[in-house]
Amino acid sequence: MARGGQGLARVAVVVRAGAAPLWWAGVFAAGVGVLPPGITGRRIGVMAGAALFLVTAAAVAVRGRRRFTELARGAARAGKHDVLQDRAVTVRAWRRGHRWLLLLALAAALGSSFAVPAAGGMLLAGWGTGLRLKAAWLGRRERAGDALLWVRVDWLGRSGxxxxxxAVKAYRATGIAAGDAAPGGARHRTGAYL
Structure with missing residues (x-):
């Protein structure tokens, strides 16, 4: 990157990157998890899983909001030499870096089905839902502030x-039309860069 420019990844895209794999892993684990009767029985397992889904989704959605707000408030304008990372690159990097965590979470959810059917899978699905809700909240903040939030890729790597x-000291901000992802980290509906 020339003249001190930094690689920047969209904050909302990073948050949203784990939502789909966790959701689908949870749905798969819950579907398979209702097959064994387990120690508690299917009915109790599904009811416990539903409670876990709601609690996990709510906890993940609100966790860390104060920190996100502080970083967003102090966001400096991105420089002209900063490089904005594509949405697909950010998602791929996050998923590649967390693939073992995702596989372990799926294995744990499947294993827990022999004790409490479907509960582990529903917890995973709740985690994915919470991440999507957090990304949507970030999208509303971005629209309200008329600025997209970005994080330095090197800081992102150091913070796991x-x-x-x-490790993240501050965010950078760009206009609402920068990059190839809409506010909240989703793909642009038109499929084109704005």
Whole structure:
């Protein structure tokens, strides 16, 4: 990157990157998990899983909001030499860096089905849902502030892929039309760069 420019990844895209794999892993684990009767029985397992889904989704959605807000408030304008990372590159990097965590979470959810059917899978699905809700909240903040939030890729790597981790000192901001992802980290509906 020339003249001191930094590689920047969209904050909302990083948050949203784990939502789909966790959701689908959870749905798969819950579907397979209702097959064994387990120790508690299917009915109790599904009811416990539903409670875990709701609690996990709510906890993940609100966790760290104060830190995100502080970083967003102090966001400096991105420089002209900063390089904005594509959405697909950010998602691929996050998923590649967390693939073992995702596989271990799926294995744990499947294994827990022999004790409490479907509960582990529903917890995973709740985690994915919570990440999607957090990304949507970030999208609303971006629209309200008329600015997209970005994090330096090197800081993101040092914080274990967490866009509000301790290694992240500040965010950068661009206009709402920058990059190839809409506010909240989703693909642009038109499929074109704006």
């Amino acid at each position: 892929g967490r866009p509000a981790g301790k």
